[in-house]
Structure formats: C-alpha cells, structure tokens
Amino acid sequence: MENDLPTTGDSELDRAIRQWLDYDKNPKTVSLVQRMVKEGAVEELQKCFSSRMEFGTAGLRAAMGPGISCMNDLTIIQTTQGFCRYLEECFGNLKERGVVIGYDARAHPDSGGSSKHFASLAAAVFISHGIPVHLFSDITPTPFVPFTVSHLGLCAGVMVTASHNPKQDNGYKVYWDNGAQIVSPHDKGISKAIEKNLEPWPESWNTEEALKSPLLKDPYQDIHTQYFTAIQKHCHHREINKSSEVKIVHTSVHGVGHTFVQTAFKAFDLHPPYAVEEQKDPDPEFPTVKYPNPEEGEGVLTLSFALAEREGASVVLANDPDADRLAIAEKQKSGQWRVFSGNELGALLGWWMFHCWKQENPDAAAVKNLYMLSSTVSSKILRAIALKEGFHFEETLTGFKWMGNRARDLMNQGKTVLFAFEEAIGYMCSPSVLDKDGVSAAAIAAEMTSYLATKKTSLSQQLTAIYEEYGYHITKNSYFICHDQDVIRKLFDRLRNYGDQKGSYPTKCGDFSVSAVRDLTTGYDSNQPDNKAVLPTSASSQMITFSFSNGGVATMRTSGTEPKIKYYTELCAAPGNSDVAQLNKELDALVDAIIETFFEPQKNKLQPKLE
Structure with missing residues (x-):
C-alpha cells in the first residue's frame, strides 16, 4: 500500500483505500484514512469504503x-x-x-x-x-x-x-x-x-x-429580486397587512431562512416578524436544538415560544435549516401553544389559496382549469374541498419530486396548479418554484393570519370552520424502527398472501372492514377496473394502502432514507359529522386494530417510535 501503510487483510478494502489515496487531494480526509489504516481500524474503514x-x-x-x-x-x-x-x-x-x-x-x-x-x-x-x-x-x-x-x-x-x-x-x-x-x-x-x-x-x-x-x-442579486417579485403575485391583502396588529415570531433554526423570510414579509407589506436571536444566524453546530427539524414540534420551538410570550406574539413560524419547509404554532385561549400538523397546515393553506383565487376569478367556468395536488400519504382534505368547489385534485407518490413533475406536466397543458403539499410540512404555494418552499409559504401564511384577525378568527378557529364545511379529516401517523430487511419483507409478504392465500389481501382488520386495497409495490389496485394501479409502482420499496368502509384510510410504507416502517392513517368524515371526540376514538381504535392485525406476527421484532 502507498506511503508504506500496512494492509487490512481484506484485498477488496485495500484496493478501495489505495484508489482513494491516489485520487484524494484533501489533506484532512487523506490523513483520516491513513490514521485508520495505521491503527488497524478495519470496522471503521469498512463503513467508509464498503459501498458507495x-x-x-x-x-x-x-x-x-x-x-x-x-x-x-x-x-x-x-x-x-x-x-x-x-x-x-x-x-x-x-x-x-x-x-x-x-x-x-x-x-x-x-x-x-x-x-x-x-x-x-x-x-x-x-x-x-x-x-x-x-x-x-x-x-x-x-x-x-x-x-x-x-x-x-x-x-x-x-x-x-x-x-x-x-x-x-x-x-x-x-x-x-x-x-x-x-x-x-x-x-x-x-x-x-x-x-x-x-x-x-x-x-x-x-x-x-x-x-x-x-x-x-x-445570480444572487438578480434571482433575489426576481423571486420576491414572483411571490408578490400571491399577496392579495396589502392594506390589511400594513395595518395588521398581529405579532408573529420567526425562527430559522440556525439555517439560511432569516434574511429571506424578513424580505418576504417586506414584499407583502407585513410587519417584520420577531426573530429568535439565538437561532437567526446560520450555525452548522445547531447549538440550541437536538435535531434541527421543526417537524419535531415543541422541542425545536421552545425559544420561539419564550420570545412570543415576551413580545405578546400569537403565532410562531419555523423554517428548517434550508428553508424549504414550514411549521406553524398558535397560542390558544388556554395559554397553551398548538403546533399544527403538516396535514392541518395543508388544509389551512389550501383553503386560503382557493379563497384568494376565487376572489380574483369570479368566472365560474375558470375553476375547471384549476388543480391542487398532495402526496398519497397526506390528508385527503384537498379532495373534499375540490369535490365541493369544482376544481381538480390529484394525488401523487410520496415526495415533492412527483408533485413538481406533475405540476409541470399540467402547466404545460395550460392548467393552473394553485397549491400542493405533503404531510411532512412541505408546501408549494407558487408555481414559480416546483418544489416545497418555506419562504413563500411563511409570507402567505402570515397574510392569512392577518386577514383572519380582521374577522376576529384564529387559525385554529378557521381550521375548525374548514372541517365543518368540508368534513373532518383526522390523521394519526407514526412508525416502527426495524433494521432487519427480512422482517420487513415477511411483514409485507404476509399482507399480500393473507391467510396463506397467494395474492390475497386482508378483508377485515379487527372490527373494521377493508373496502379497497392499493399496492404500489406490485401495481395492484382493487379500485381500478383492471386492478392495475394508476400511480407509478416500484418493486424496490414497500407501500400498501387500505381503505375502510367507515371512511378510514391507512398506508404502510418503508422509508427510503431511514430504517423505518411508517404508517399513515386518516378518518375522513362526511360534512355535518362534528363529533370530534367520537371520530378521534374511532381512529384510535382503527390504529390499534392495524397494529394488532397487520403488524403481527413481526411486532415483537419492531421498535416503536420514541415519543
């Protein structure tokens, strides 16, 4: 080996290390590899070199x-x-x-x-x-x-x-x-x-x-100007924004978002949000949070809540470190803070985007050209709004790559794509960016908050009004951790060959009847005339969706980036059914039945989500 380094005893590993040392010109990474070889740290070297x-x-x-x-x-x-x-x-x-x-x-x-x-x-x-x-x-x-x-x-x-x-x-x-x-x-x-x-x-x-x-x-200066000009098209209530007394706190969680969200508020004539001082400047160490992910909720928002209490602010906005996602929390009358789920924010922003569009497009026929999108594991609230209001709703596979590409296809056909979202707090509020965008979403959400304040309505109250009009959509999502691919394969194979009958899926789950099954691993969909799924399928990832006769929907899928089996459940109630306590009870019972029925007999090999 070069530089008289000892060998590891593994010829493939030695070859990979030799090639690395031939190619690499970064003295720090070269030195780290040389040290590992000299110390005989074979396990560490295998982690670095076994697979690209x-x-x-x-x-x-x-x-x-x-x-x-x-x-x-x-x-x-x-x-x-x-x-x-x-x-x-x-x-x-x-x-x-x-x-x-x-x-x-x-x-x-x-x-x-x-x-x-x-x-x-x-x-x-x-x-x-x-x-x-x-x-x-x-x-x-x-x-x-x-x-x-x-x-x-x-x-x-x-x-x-x-x-x-x-x-x-x-x-x-x-x-x-x-x-x-x-x-x-x-x-x-x-x-x-x-x-x-x-x-x-x-x-x-x-x-x-x-x-x-x-x-x-x-391109910095030009794009900075052009981007904020583009998102200004979604500013509809400039006079309300100027006079609004709503106080808002923003955190960029040690990422890039601070100056851009401040500029977005300025573009909308909104009063600048209070910035969380300890988190507003970029810091790759992320010193104040365990994980720099606002989806984690209260743990990441502790400093934001403290600042909001000091300044009398009622709403907190949080971006993740690259500012493509957005979380929102609102202070309730009880004094507690409510962190909205990604699905709840999808309902609010979807309603708001359509409300503003309708005000500017009185022609009833124009709605037929309008589309909203969400991923297949996200709430179906947009579908319910679309059914009543007359626009089109489409679901795509998980991830904004699918929504962005579908939005582009629709736009190329002359359609208007007004909004798209995924439950992991990602929102596309402007077709100028065919991806999730936490900067434009922050300004648009702040304008919505200011507008609702003039109606003496909070975000929480508006969410209830949306559910009252279009039907409650209650969700419960979680996951199991599993590092053993064989256990995961057996779990999904059992669901596809239920009761040891090849190609047969469950028809019951505890007390709940299964009304339809869509398997995007194999391409099966019982809702289609030929039983063939419309959405793209992938044999390399596991994903099955069960629909239930009570209006429940449950999707089980593997994560592409983590050792997890994720499950997403939603109970979609008809408009007029406002017994939220009963709906929550029913969804809890469905989730319990799914875990007991579908995750058996592998359950003892799975580690539940750590709360």
Missing part, C-alpha cells in the same frame, strides 16, 4: 467524512463528473444553457467539508468542461435553485444541503431542466455515469481557476 453512496431521485445524503460512503471533496467531484457526462448526453445545448449551484451553511471541520466548498468543487467540474455555471455567491434557501432553473431556462440545478438532517450530514440535491427534482430513470443514468467517471479530471480540483473563469456567473 447510492445516487437516487433525491440525489445524495450522508454524513461528511472520508471514503466512498460519505460526503467529501472526492465524492462531490466524482458525482459531479458523472452528472456532467449524463447532462452532456441529454442536452446538446448544455454549453449554451448551463447549470445553477446553490448551497446552505453546513460545515464539518474534521474532514474539511462544507456546503460552500462542495459547491465550488462542483462548479470547477462543470467549468472544466466549458459549461456555464450560475454559482450563488452566498447561502440561499433550497427553493432558489429550482426557481433559477426555471427563470433562466437552465439544463439543471444542484443544491448542496442536508435540509433538516443532523449536523454531520450533507447532501447533493438535483433538479432537471423542467424546474422539478429528478425522477427515474435519470437517477439510474446519473449513477452509471458516476461509476464510469471516478478518476478526477485534471481541472476538477482547481476551484481557484474556476472561480476566476468567465463561465462563472453570480
């Missing part, structure tokens, strides 16, 4: 550190070289149109990795092949990258971010020329191209030259 990060439709996401299984300078170069080659195959005009690269504020001193540095290396790779690069000169929210792709007509976009993941992680998120995240088969094509381009090209390390290149442009 898998490039999927969400791009890459992994811990920063040395080796092919981690995010570092070399894997960023290898990934970008593959992506560059794939784009050259797909676009004959790549050198005219170019790409955009953005980044958040993450950093990992131990390995010398940071989002900004990774973005510079990616830029160097593209520029070395004569491809123009629009590289942001400063941190931006993730939504700015898809916005730039669409606004400038580029071939692709890269955002270096790990969103709300723990501090040691980073990611490489990819957008196509339609402004949406990539979907299959692009992930497989890029993955193959990465494998063919592992050796760094001569200029790939040369960030200094790349940053001086005439092919490098900084």
Whole structure:
C-alpha cells in the first residue's frame, strides 16, 4: 500500500483505500484514512469504503467524512463528473444553457467539508468542461435553485444541503431542466455515469481557476429580486397587512431562512416578524436544538415560544435549516401553544389559496382549469374541498419530486396548479418554484393570519370552520424502527398472501372492514377496473394502502432514507359529522386494530417510535 501503510487483510478494502489515496487531494480526509489504516481500524474503514453512496431521485445524503460512503471533496467531484457526462448526453445545448449551484451553511471541520466548498468543487467540474455555471455567491434557501432553473431556462440545478438532517450530514440535491427534482430513470443514468467517471479530471480540483473563469456567473442579486417579485403575485391583502396588529415570531433554526423570510414579509407589506436571536444566524453546530427539524414540534420551538410570550406574539413560524419547509404554532385561549400538523397546515393553506383565487376569478367556468395536488400519504382534505368547489385534485407518490413533475406536466397543458403539499410540512404555494418552499409559504401564511384577525378568527378557529364545511379529516401517523430487511419483507409478504392465500389481501382488520386495497409495490389496485394501479409502482420499496368502509384510510410504507416502517392513517368524515371526540376514538381504535392485525406476527421484532 502507498506511503508504506500496512494492509487490512481484506484485498477488496485495500484496493478501495489505495484508489482513494491516489485520487484524494484533501489533506484532512487523506490523513483520516491513513490514521485508520495505521491503527488497524478495519470496522471503521469498512463503513467508509464498503459501498458507495447510492445516487437516487433525491440525489445524495450522508454524513461528511472520508471514503466512498460519505460526503467529501472526492465524492462531490466524482458525482459531479458523472452528472456532467449524463447532462452532456441529454442536452446538446448544455454549453449554451448551463447549470445553477446553490448551497446552505453546513460545515464539518474534521474532514474539511462544507456546503460552500462542495459547491465550488462542483462548479470547477462543470467549468472544466466549458459549461456555464450560475454559482450563488452566498447561502440561499433550497427553493432558489429550482426557481433559477426555471427563470433562466437552465439544463439543471444542484443544491448542496442536508435540509433538516443532523449536523454531520450533507447532501447533493438535483433538479432537471423542467424546474422539478429528478425522477427515474435519470437517477439510474446519473449513477452509471458516476461509476464510469471516478478518476478526477485534471481541472476538477482547481476551484481557484474556476472561480476566476468567465463561465462563472453570480445570480444572487438578480434571482433575489426576481423571486420576491414572483411571490408578490400571491399577496392579495396589502392594506390589511400594513395595518395588521398581529405579532408573529420567526425562527430559522440556525439555517439560511432569516434574511429571506424578513424580505418576504417586506414584499407583502407585513410587519417584520420577531426573530429568535439565538437561532437567526446560520450555525452548522445547531447549538440550541437536538435535531434541527421543526417537524419535531415543541422541542425545536421552545425559544420561539419564550420570545412570543415576551413580545405578546400569537403565532410562531419555523423554517428548517434550508428553508424549504414550514411549521406553524398558535397560542390558544388556554395559554397553551398548538403546533399544527403538516396535514392541518395543508388544509389551512389550501383553503386560503382557493379563497384568494376565487376572489380574483369570479368566472365560474375558470375553476375547471384549476388543480391542487398532495402526496398519497397526506390528508385527503384537498379532495373534499375540490369535490365541493369544482376544481381538480390529484394525488401523487410520496415526495415533492412527483408533485413538481406533475405540476409541470399540467402547466404545460395550460392548467393552473394553485397549491400542493405533503404531510411532512412541505408546501408549494407558487408555481414559480416546483418544489416545497418555506419562504413563500411563511409570507402567505402570515397574510392569512392577518386577514383572519380582521374577522376576529384564529387559525385554529378557521381550521375548525374548514372541517365543518368540508368534513373532518383526522390523521394519526407514526412508525416502527426495524433494521432487519427480512422482517420487513415477511411483514409485507404476509399482507399480500393473507391467510396463506397467494395474492390475497386482508378483508377485515379487527372490527373494521377493508373496502379497497392499493399496492404500489406490485401495481395492484382493487379500485381500478383492471386492478392495475394508476400511480407509478416500484418493486424496490414497500407501500400498501387500505381503505375502510367507515371512511378510514391507512398506508404502510418503508422509508427510503431511514430504517423505518411508517404508517399513515386518516378518518375522513362526511360534512355535518362534528363529533370530534367520537371520530378521534374511532381512529384510535382503527390504529390499534392495524397494529394488532397487520403488524403481527413481526411486532415483537419492531421498535416503536420514541415519543
């Protein structure tokens, strides 16, 4: 082995380490690998070198550190070289149109990795092949990258971010020329191209030259102006906003969102929100939170609640660190804070977007051209609103890549896509960004809050009014942790061959009757005339949805990024049924029946969610 390093005794591992040391030019990661070899840390080396990060439709996401299984300078170069080659195959005009690269504020001193540095290396790779690069000169929210792709007509976009993941992680998120995240088969094509381009090209390390290149442009000022001009189209009550006395607190949870949300409020003529001082500046250590994920609820919002109490604010807005998602909490009359679920916020924002659209489009026929979307594991409240109001509702597979691509298809057909959401606090309130966007959602939610205040109505009261009009939609979601793929496979196989009958699904779940089954792993859907699912299927991931005769819906699926079996349940009541206590009781009973019936006999091998 080079540098007179000892061998590990594993020839494949030694070969991978040797290649790494031949290719890597980052002294910190080289030194970390050399130290592990000298210390004989075989287990640690195997974690770093046994398998390359898998490039999927969400791009890459992994811990920063040395080796092919981690995010570092070399894997960023290898990934970008593959992506560059794939784009050259797909676009004959790549050198005219170019790409955009953005980044958040993450950093990992131990390995010398940071989002900004990774973005510079990616830029160097593209520029070395004569491809123009629009590289942001400063941190931006993730939504700015898809916005730039669409606004400038580029071939692709890269955002270096790990969103709300723990501090040691980073990611490489990819957008196509339609402004949406990539979907299959692009992930497989890029993955193959990465494998063919592992050796760094001569200029790939040369960030200094790349940053001086005439092919490098900084889109920051232009995109900053254009983005806020674009989202202003969704500002409908400027006079109310100016005079509103509603006080709002905002936290960016040590991420990039602070200045952008302040600017969005200004664009809407809203009074600036109170910023949580300890969390407003980017800090890759995320010192005040265990996990920088506002979806976790109260634990992440403790400082926001304290500031709201001091300032007399009634609403808290929280973005995740790359500002593509939004959480909201509201102080109740009892003095307690209510953190809205992603589904509840989907109901509120969906209602608000339609309310504003209807005011500006009195022509009754125009509604036939209108669409709203949500993912298949999200609440069906938009479907209920659509049925009554006459617009179209569609569900897509889980993830904004599906909603963004479907929205683009509809827009290309001349349709209006007003709103899309997923239960994991992701909202697309403007077709200018075909992805979730926590910045525009924050301003739009603040305007909704100000408007409701003029009607002496709170967000909670408005949510109740929505449910009273369109039917209560009560959800209960959770998960089991399971590291054993065999246990997961047996659990889902049992549901597909229920009662040992091949191809037979359960017809009962405790006291509840199953009225329909959709299996997006096999492509079966009992609701379709030919029993074939309309939505895309994937044999590599598990996902089954059961509908029940009482209006309940339950989806069980595996996570693409975590060792989890997730379940999502919802009870959809007809308008007029407002016995919330009874509905909650019925949903609890359904969830208990699902766990007892569907998760048996593997239940003792599963670890429940830690509350």
